[in-house]
Amino acid sequence: MQDRIEGVKKLFTSKSARVETNKGESYYRDLFDQCQARLNDLRSSQPINRLDFSELLEDNGVDRRDFMKWVSATTAMLMLPPMFSPLVAEAAELMNRAPVIWLEYQDCAGNSEALLRSDGPKIDSIILDVISLEFHETLQAASGFQAEKQLEDAIETFKGKFLLFIEGSIPMGMNGQFGTIGASGETYYDNFMRISKDAAAVIAVGACATFGGVPAAAPNPTGAVGVMEILKGKPLINIPACPANPANMVGVIVHYILTGQVPELDSLLRPKFAFGYRIHDNCERRAHFDAGEYVEEWGDEGAKNNFCLYKMGCKGPMTFNNCSIVRYNEAVNWPIGVGHGCIGCSEPFFWDKYSYERVMADAKIKAPTGGVERSADEFGLGLLTAAGIGIGIHAVVSAIGGKKDEGGEA
Ligand code: SF4
Ligand code: SF4
Structure with missing residues (x-):
């Protein structure tokens, strides 16, 4: 709470x-x-x-x-x-x-x-x-x-x-x-x-x-x-x-x-x-994104240091939701907090468009504008x-x- x-x-x-x-x-x-x-x-x-x-x-x-x-x-x-x-x-x-x-x-x-x-x-x-x-x-x-x-x-x-x-x-x-x-x-x-x-x-x-x-x-x-x-x-x-x-x-x-x-x-x-709110704008790993520090492989040093999950396919830059702020389970934690990228579940057609561990750039999808x-x-x-x-x-x-x-x- x-x-x-x-x-x-x-x-x-x-x-x-x-x-x-x-x-x-x-x-x-x-x-x-x-x-x-x-x-x-x-x-x-x-x-x-x-x-x-x-x-x-x-x-x-x-x-x-x-x-x-x-x-x-x-x-x-x-x-x-x-x-x-x-x-x-x-x-x-x-x-x-x-x-x-x-x-x-x-x-x-x-x-x-x-x-x-x-x-x-x-x-x-x-x-x-x-x-x-x-x-x-x-x-x-x-x-x-x-x-x-x-x-x-x-x-x-x-x-x-x-x-x-x-x-x-x-x-x-x-x-x-x-x-x-x-x-x-x-x-x-x-x-x-x-x-x-x-x-x-x-x-x-x-x-x-x-x-x-x-x-x-x-x-x-x-x-x-x-x-x-x-x-x-x-x-x-x-x-x-x-x-x-x-x-x-x-x-x-x-x-x-x-x-x-x-x-x-x-x-x-x-x-x-x-x-x-865009997930990316209020994400606790945002400083690592800005610094170019990414998880490159599951279980690597970046993962151990809670680096940004963008290269592991995180869709936070294109997803609007307040879970980075409100969190889940009585504010105990949220997906990125426990080490997995956002799969864009609050966006239309997320299953086909977003829910895979492929970098956004490779998937040829554009981040939306607007938001917070x-x-x-x-x-x-x-x-x-x-x-x-x-x-x-x-x-x-x-x-x-x-x-x-x-x-x-x-
Ligand atoms: S983990 Fe995802 S939402 Fe968080 S800073 Fe990296 S790309 Fe943005
Ligand atoms: S996949 Fe859904 S619940 Fe998970 S971080 Fe993204 S918007 Fe929040």
Whole structure:
């Protein structure tokens, strides 16, 4: 945890990440007031489930100090100034107002695993417990017809209000017959189109759901595609990587609770707060790259001295992601940190284009331009301008309040 906080702080002071801040105090004050008003609305509404975040933290041995460390890391990750920390803490406590349906198609459940499998229940995974996860076939006890009913009930109850998380690609070959669900044999494609129509927004997690991933690798026998190829007329947020970093998944949900808006996205629909950084620009081996010190062969002296992995095929110079800062497994480490080059898993078609140990120059691929220079300080743009798409969180809690008033515990 401390590593993650230090990493995020380092990012904000690093040369590559320094940006012109042209937003004054009044901008952030307005943004703060809008977020505060949203959270007040939420707090005055009924939660969807009865789970108490503070109690869960206590039950899992997470003290207030650890929680506040997580809050400051998450606030910084979302590109917000420290004054927003109390609001981020409040947003975490109000996670039980967010209805989520999580569907898996052509996947390995690696993104769900990444979110769940820490060495003990940590804050990101506790947050997953607190959100109102109405359907997740890997995690839920229900199966068969009972599970199908649970899904249909959730869609009906939260029509137009739920966040739809998609893990895995969607096979389009043979009229979608490579992937079907349930006794009716509904194809993944039909299932996705039917359910996404009633979602407030769709969040594609992992390389497969975003850009097709490994199932879409040549020769792509099932005609696998990512969600962005087929979704029309709905807000979509892509959180690629293999697996998607749990911190980024939680960051998107915190942003949703805080603002009810889709965060600022790049041209591939990735949140800029997470994908506005090039791996190479914040890599701990960058000084060796600049000095021309490379690993030339696995196990050589360069490898022992943590030299740059460029000549071993590292694709960090062309990959946008924040894993060099946020890291994986509760900030314990990340791929380059343990000695293997980046394989560009958060970029489209990474399996065919990037995931081999061949030097970029030999592979005749060009590094992209852009990135970190224009990412910071853009968090609030979606909220204060017309660019962001509202996803109606107030309507969610109002609807639930109404349902309760009609006589039931939701
Ligand atoms: S290891 Fe990769 S990302 Fe790091 S400095 Fe070298 S080429 Fe760049
Ligand atoms: S270092 Fe590269 S391949 Fe590894 S997780 Fe990050 S983006 Fe993916």
